[in-house]
Amino acid sequence: MTELLTAAQMRAIEQAAIASGEVTGLELMERAGRGVVEAIFEEWPELKATSHRAVVLCGPGNNGGDGFVVARLLKGWGWEVEVFLYGDPERLPPDARVNYERWLGMGEVKSLTDEAIDGYAEDHPGTRIAIDALFGTGLVRPFLDLSRVQMELNSWQAASHWDNAFPHVVGADLPSGLCADSGRFLGADLENPFDHAPMANLTVTFHRKKNGHVLAEGPTACGRVVVKEIGLTSLSFDAAAGKSTWLITDTQTRALSKSNGHKYSHGHAFILSGPSGRGGAARLAARGALRIGAGVVTVGCPPEAIAENAARLDAVMLRGVADGAALDEVLGDARINALCLGPGMGTGAREAGLVAAALGAVRAEHAPYGVRGLVLDADALTILSRTPDLFAALHDGCVLTPHAGEFARLFPDIAEKLAAPATKGPAYSKVDATREAAARAGCVVLYKGPDTVIADPSGRCAINSAHYDRAAPWLATAGSGDVLAGFITGLLARGFASFDAACTAAWLHVECARSFGPGLIAEDLPDELPKVFRALGL
Template identity: 60%
Template sequence: MTELLTAAQMRAIEQAAIESGEVTGLELMERAGQGVVEAIFEEWPELAESVDIGRGASPSRSPEYLEKDEGTRRAVVLCGPGNNGGDGFVVARLLKERGWEVEVFLYGDPDKLPPDAKVNYERWLETGKLTDNSLMRRDYLCQNFELRIDAVFGSGLSRPLEGDAWAFCWEMIKSTPEVAIDVPSGFCSDSGRFLDSQDKDWSDAPDTQLIVTFQRPRQGHYLAGLAAATDKVVVKDIGLGAKVPSFKRNATGRGDSSITSLMTARIRSADTKRSSDFRTGKQKHKYSHGHALVLSGGHGKTGAARLAARGALRIGAGLVTVGSPRSAMFENAVNLTAIMLQQIDGAHGVSEMLEDTRFNAICLGPGLGRGADTQAVVMAVLKEQRATVLDADALTRFERKPEALFNLLHETCVITPHGGEFAKLFPDLAEKLNAPATAGPAYSKVDATREAAKRAGCVVLFKGPDTVIAAPDGRCSVNSAHYERSAPWLATAGSGDVLAGFITGLMARGFSPMQAAETAAYIHVECALEFGPGLIAEDLPEQIPAVFRKLGL
C-alpha cells in the first residue's frame, strides 16, 4: 500500500517539520535537488558516464550538437517563480558541479522569489548565469541539450497558464521535457488534470519521460490525464519519512488543513491480498468459503453472468450458483460444469431462493437486461440485506430515478459503474468531473467517487485505468493501471463482468465490501499483466492461480 498525498498535505508535512526545528526549508530544497539528480542518473545511467564512453546515448543528441562540443554534456533547466524553481536552481548547480554545461531560464522576477528559492538562485549565480529568455525557442531547446528539466510550476499551481507563463511553458513542453519536478507545468497534482481556461489543444504535446517527486506520490500522479501523459514517476526520500502521519478522517470524509484529519487515497500493493483467509493449512468444508449467487439474463444474454460466476469461483468462493430464467436454462447448462445452475424466474423466484441463508454474496447486473423485471429483482435482492455487487444493467435500470436505488442500497453493497453508468447515476458529479479544470486543486475522480459513495451509502468502485474505490465514511483507494502496471488490453468486452465476479467471490469468503473491492481491482490488473496482449475476458479468471503463486498464497 502506497499513500498518496494532496499538495496541501505535503505542504503541511513540510511545514510541521520546519516548525519543529528538525529541518530547514533550505535543507529540504537541497535534498530535493539531489533527489532529482539521483533519479536522472538512475533512469539514464549513460548520462552519468563520461562523454567519450557514453557518446550518442541521448535521443536528443544531434550531429549539429556533436560538432559544437565533444567534451561536455549539456542540460537546460527551466525555473519558475516559486519553490519549484528553487529546486531547479539546485539541480542546475549540482549538474554543473559534475562537469555539465547548464543553461537556466527563469520565468518571473528574481527579486520576488521565495526566500529559499532566492538563496539557491544566488548560489547558482556564483557559478553560472541566466540565459536570455529570447532564446526560449523550440528548435534551440530540442537541438542543443541532452537533458531538459521542467521546474517552472509544480504541485502548488492554482490557476491555468496564461499570457507570458503560457508562452514560456508552451515552448518548453513542445520540446519534449525529459524530466519534470513534482508535475509537468500546468497540471494539477491533486486531480491529474491540466488546468486550462483557454481551451488550448494539448493533444500533440509529447509525453514527459520522468517525473521526480518527494516523500510520497501525489494523488494526481495516478489519475486522469497526468498518468496517461507520463512514462514514469520516481519518489525520492527527503528525510520526512518519520513525519508522514497516519491520517484520520473527519466527519465528512474530506480532508481539511489539519494534518491529523487529512485523508489519503491509496494504491494497493500485493500485501492487500496477503490475508490469512486465503491460507488453507486447515481443510475446510466448501460452505465455509461461502456460496455466491450470480443472476443470469435471458436467452442470448447469459455470457456476462457466466464470466462473473467463473471469476467468483476462481478467486475463492466455496460454491457458485448461476440463477437462470427458464428461457436460458439450456444455454447455461451446456456451458457450466463446476458452477451450479438453478432456475429462477422473476423477483418472486429470487426471494424464494434466498430463503437458503447459505447464499451469502450475490452478483446481479451483468447481462440481466433492462426490463421491468430487472428493477423488481434488484429490489428483492437488496431487501435481503446480504453482501451484494451491482453492475451494468442493475445500475442503468435506475438511471431515471437513481434515488430509488440509493434508498435500497446498504453498507454491504458494492456498485461498480464505468464512466457512462456513473454519469447516469450521479449526473451532477459527472458534470463537475467533466467540466474544464479552470482552477487548482481541480475536482478529481477521487472527489467524485467519495461523494458518490456517501450519497449511495455503500462502496463505489468507479472503473477505469485509474479505478477509484470509496466507502461512505471517506476511505478511498486508487487502483491505477499505469506506468509499470499499464495493461491496455484489459479494455476488452466482459472484463468488467469478471471484476464483479471477483468482488462477489471475495465477499462470499468474508471480505468486507471495501477490502473485497480493493483486492479484486488489484487482482484484476495482475491477471491482465500475467496474460499479456491478446487477452479476452475468459482468460482473466484462469490467471488467478499464477497470480496467487506470485503473491505467495
C-alpha cells in the same frame, strides 16, 4: 497499499518538519535537487560518464528553487548548464532566492520567454536534459503565459524517444501545469489536453507520490515517476489536512488463502443472469467468483435459459429464477451470502423486480456481520439510475461498479462537476467524485478505468492504477468488467468487507491481465488467477 498525498498534505508535512526543527527549508530544497540529479543518472546512466549540456527552466516559487539546486549540482558535475527564470527574482521565496544567489556565483540567469525557448533544441544541439522546475505541487491557476514553452517541452519529450538531438524532459515534482490533486491540466482543452501541456520523460517527486501522478492525464504526462526521499519519512501530516488516499500496490495473501473447512465455509455466491442468448456475461462473473475462491457459485436465470447455461457450466450450479418473488424464495437459503446482479441481465420489469428483491434481502445468517454482499453492475446500475426508490434502498453491503457512462447516469451532477474545465487548483478529481458518490449512495463505489477509484461512505479511498509498470491495456476488452464483478462477489462470499473486496479484486484483475499479456480476452482472466496466486505464494 502506499499512501498518496495531496498538495495540501505535502505542504503540511514539510511545514511540520520545519517547525519541529528537524530540518530547514533550505535543506529540503537541497535534498530535492540532489534527488532529481540522482534520478537522472539512474534513468540514463550513460549521462554520468561524461559531461553534457542541460537547460533548466525555473519558476517563481520553491519549485524554481529546486531547479537552481539541480543546475548547480550538474554544473559541479562538469556539465554546461543554461538557466532561465520565469518571473521576478526579487519576488522569489526566501529559500529559492538563496539558491538563485548561489547559482549566480556559477552562471547567469536569463529571463524565460516564449521567444527565448522557441527552437531552442535545434539552436543548441547536444542538450541532453531539460529540467522543468517551473511549477510543482503548488500550482493553483492555469499555466497559460508561456504557450510556446509548453509546446517545446511537449515536442522535446516526444522526439527524445527516437532522436538524441532532443533533450529528455525531467519534471521536478510534476510536469508544469498538471494539478497535483487531480492529474488534470489546468486550463487545458478537455478534448486535446496534451496539445499545449508540458510532458516529461521522467518525473521526480519527493517523499510520496501525489494523487495527480496516477489520475486522469497524470500518468501520460509524467512519463516515469521516481520517488526520492528527502528526510520526511518519520513524519506524517495533520489529519486536518485531509483524508488519505491509498495506491493499491499489493494484496494480503493470508486473506486469500484457504484454511480448513467445507465448501460452504467459503461462501455461496449467487449470480443473476439474463434471458437466453444473454447469459455469457453472468457466466463470466460466475467463473470469476468460483476461481477467486467462493466455495459454491450458482447462476440464477430464467427457467427457459437453464439448458443454454447448463451446456456451458460444470462446477457452477443453476437455479431457475423467473422473477423477484422467485428470488425472494431462493434467498431464504441463509447460506447464500453474496449476490451479483447486472451483467447481461436486462433492464425490464423482471430485472427491476430482481434488484428490488436483492436489496430487500439484506440479512443472511452466514454473511459477514449478518449483511449479504451485493454487487450491482452494468444493467443493474441502469435500473438504479431510473428508480430512485431502489437507489434509496442501497446499504453498506453493496458495491457499485460503474464505468464513466454509468457513473454519469447514476450521479449526473457529480459527473458534470468532474467533466467541467479545470480552471483552478486543486481541481475537482476522480477521487473527489467517487468519495461524493459513495457518501450519497451509502455504499462502496468502484469507479472503473485505468485509474480505478474505490471509496466508501466514510471517505476511505484507494486507487488501483493500471499505469506505468502496471499498465494493462489488454483489459479494454468485452466482458472484463463482468469478470471483475465476479471477483468482487466471490470475495464478498468469502467474508471480505465490501471495501476490501473491491480493492483486492481490482488489484488481482490487473495482475491477471499483466500475467496473461497481449491477446487477452475476458475468458482468460479467471483462468489466469491460479498462476497469479502461485506467484503470490498461495
